[in-house]
Amino acid sequence: MGESSINFAKASSAALQDQQLRGNFRRAMDGLMSKRAVQFADTAEWNGVRTLGASVRLRALSKLPELLEKLEANCTKNGIQVHWASTTDEANAIVLSIMQRVNAKLVVKGKSMVSEEMHLNAFLEKHGIESLESDLGEYIVQLDEAMPSHIIMPAIHMNTKQIAHLFKQKIKEAEYTEDVAQLTDLARRVLRKKFATADVGISGVNMAVAETGTLCLVENEGNGRMSTTVPPVHIAVMGLEKVVEKLEDVPPVISLLTRSATAQPITTYVNMISSPRKAGEKDGPDEIHLVILDNGRSGIYADEELRNTLRCIRCGACMNHCPVYTKVGGHAYQAPYPGPIGSILMPQVEGLETRGELPHACTMCNACVEICPVKIPIVEIMGRLRSEAVHPGDAVKGAGSHASKAETMVWKGWSMTYASPLAYQFATALLAKLGNAAPASLPLLKEWTNVRSKPRFANRTLHALAREKGIPDV
Amino acid sequence: MSHDGTLSRPAIERPDSVYFFGTCLVDLFYPEAGMAGMDLLKQQGVRVVFPQGQSCCSQPAYNSGYREEALKVARAQLDYFPGDWPIVVPSGSCAGMMSKHWPDLFKGEPDEARACQVASRVWELTQFLVQVLKVKFEDQGPPVKITWHASCHAQREMGVTDEPKALLRQLANVELVELQREKECCGFGGTFAVRHPEISAAMVGDKVADIENTGAKAVVSGDCGCLMNISGALEGGKKPVRGVHIAQFLKERTHG
Ligand code: SF4
Numbered sequence: 001m002g003e004s005s006i007n008f009a010k011a012s013s014a015a016l017q018d019q020q021l022r023g024n025f026r027r028a029m030d031g032l033m034s035k036r037a038v039q040f041a042d043t044a045e046w047n048g049v050r051t052l053g054a055s056v057r058l059r060a061l062s063k064l065p066e067l068l069e070k071l072e073a074n075c076t077k078n079g080i081q082v083h084w085a086s087t088t089d090e091a092n093a094i095v096l097s098i099m100q101r102v103n104a105k106l107v108v109k110g111k112s113m114v115s116e117e118m119h120l121n122a123f124l125e126k127h128g129i130e131s132l133e134s135d136l137g138e139y140i141v142q143l144d145e146a147m148p149s150h151i152i153m154p155a156i157h158m159n160t161k162q163i164a165h166l167f168k169q170k171i172k173e174a175e176y177t178e179d180v181a182q183l184t185d186l187a188r189r190v191l192r193k194k195f196a197t198a199d200v201g202i203s204g205v206n207m208a209v210a211e212t213g214t215l216c217l218v219e220n221e222g223n224g225r226m227s228t229t230v231p232p233v234h235i236a237v238m239g240l241e242k243v244v245e246k247l248e249d250v251p252p253v254i255s256l257l258t259r260s261a262t263a264q265p266i267t268t269y270v271n272m273i274s275s276p277r278k279a280g281e282k283d284g285p286d287e288i289h290l291v292i293l294d295n296g297r298s299g300i301y302a303d304e305e306l307r308n309t310l311r312c313i314r315c316g317a318c319m320n321h322c323p324v325y326t327k328v329g330g331h332a333y334q335a336p337y338p339g340p341i342g343s344i345l346m347p348q349v350e351g352l353e354t355r356g357e358l359p360h361a362c363t364m365c366n367a368c369v370e371i372c373p374v375k376i377p378i379v380e381i382m383g384r385l386r387s388e389a390v391h392p393g394d395a396v397k398g399a400g401s402h403a404s405k406a407e408t409m410v411w412k413g414w415s416m417t418y419a420s421p422l423a424y425q426f427a428t429a430l431l432a433k434l435g436n437a438a439p440a441s442l443p444l445l446k447e448w449t450n451v452r453s454k455p456r457f458a459n460r461t462l463h464a465l466a467r468e469k470g471i472p473d474v
Numbered sequence: 475m476s477h478d479g480t481l482s483r484p485a486i487e488r489p490d491s492v493y494f495f496g497t498c499l500v501d502l503f504y505p506e507a508g509m510a511g512m513d514l515l516k517q518q519g520v521r522v523v524f525p526q527g528q529s530c531c532s533q534p535a536y537n538s539g540y541r542e543e544a545l546k547v548a549r550a551q552l553d554y555f556p557g558d559w560p561i562v563v564p565s566g567s568c569a570g571m572m573s574k575h576w577p578d579l580f581k582g583e584p585d586e587a588r589a590c591q592v593a594s595r596v597w598e599l600t601q602f603l604v605q606v607l608k609v610k611f612e613d614q615g616p617p618v619k620i621t622w623h624a625s626c627h628a629q630r631e632m633g634v635t636d637e638p639k640a641l642l643r644q645l646a647n648v649e650l651v652e653l654q655r656e657k658e659c660c661g662f663g664g665t666f667a668v669r670h671p672e673i674s675a676a677m678v679g680d681k682v683a684d685i686e687n688t689g690a691k692a693v694v695s696g697d698c699g700c701l702m703n704i705s706g707a708l709e710g711g712k713k714p715v716r717g718v719h720i721a722q723f724l725k726e727r728t729h730g
Contacts, residue, residue, distance in 0.1 A: 324673055327673055361673075362663070363666045364666075380578075383536070385539075388539075415540075415542075415544070418550070421527040431502060451679070452675075452707045461505055462496040463526055466526070474525065
């Protein structure tokens, strides 16, 4: 993972040419934005809840090491086995060793972004284990052999027609239909059979409560609960930042999460898992494992500014409101986490040398900052990463790797001119006189004038006009 | 209503004099918008000082990751605003750079306090006209239908959302129709438009379609970056809609 550099520009260009895709995204995101706006119509309430949400996450992060220890102790006390993984390779190996011990051949999975980060499905397949996504969106994406394009709605890039074709093509007993209820029903029938025979269930974790050793999962389809209760072994994977201190921290965060994500006041299912099946209980797995993944997070944690990235509750609102994401869709980012949060998280996790293009996939319009329910200063962190990409430092992997000689020279020249009034006035006066003669075919101008007219330099600069009109200088 | 993370300025007394910070785009491409901004201030009986040494708020380098270069240019500005007067800027983006980002840019530098002092005196033009000068305009122009594009940084960094529209609504013959996606970025984003020209084109394309749907004859904006992008796209697509800076529009309407 992360070995090869991604090409956001190329991937987004392909996405922009796909009119179907563009339409799908625009419509879906417009719908999500307006639904969310209804949920938070009351500005005072919104300000209150997000301040609370941000403070819950900040408090948790301020004592992260202590809370993680507490979480481990309390989970262990409850009978949940805790494993630590510092890399995705380690996490995969842990999952595999549990599977091999119980001789697992079939795994059903609830939705988990961390497992995407681990590329777990491909890894398990390599080891002869079938891993089946049970979240409808994830199932569709898996059938399509694609990546999720959104962290909450993995198949949002597809419309019903496309899904209908996919099902007909990939599911044996499928009849072609565009009826959503029938399609859902078909997927459910396939999945039900698998739930009954799966050896292991895998899930993510929305929050883990340190004080009680409880894993919280929110979902709408019931597949998550099936994955965590029906198979005899349940493995939960989570990033180490997902811990909160107390049980009472859960409701405000869930409320912000569901309202920001899908505009629901609450989801159909909120699962609170605190132990394997106890004697006399009718359901639940015999074993529960919690795999806590670092994958660069402790490095992010060590830097006070970057640490704010870890506040994220993965609601996806920043993507829904991002004017770039809504144009190009999630696949252009070529990362498990797309959009604004992905653009700051991926370079920190995998390094600027391969992911350094992502912080530039942004106009810095701040729409994501305005909407983020836990107030992550996404754009500030983006700016920080842009500067790390050109200035060698030690906070982020690959810092300094984007310092091209030519670009550095341009900015050096720029700063010399703009920091000296004489040089500035000379240069601007000259530009005002000669600038319009530049041919539209110049490299940067060419890109600009593809859809726009050429900017016209005024005959005289504001400096000159102000002097002529006698506007006082001091 | 200002959003989190935005700055709202505490009310101040009406000053005798103000500084005008022209911004580099206004300087080179829209000097008449700068002159109009100064005229509007003078009309209200305020003395306007335009320091000739000023150049740029340093945002282009800052946003590209070249912070040392940005610091150098920002530092050079500090000398030109020695008095205690407010600094009025006809661009939400540059105002946001100066008031919100300069304190970060200068953090730990010997002149940090001075930079913060300058930053704290920065006002976006419409914010200053409404909140400090409490202007009342009388419209002298013919009837016209216009629309308003909200600049990202004016709204989300400076907390300027209602002020420009309040000014436009003072004009009796001007019909203001709101865009369906008024708050959505036009795709300029400084170097973004050059780094990602295709995405930027798609974004400004959506903006232009939105503007056309209103049937407005002009789109008014408070930021020259947006203006250059949007009016460039309108012209490029041969759309009969004009892009105009709010200072210039207000001046045209009130001076006949
Ligand atoms: S960064 Fe904020 S808005 Fe984006 S997914 Fe995370 S919590 Fe949600």
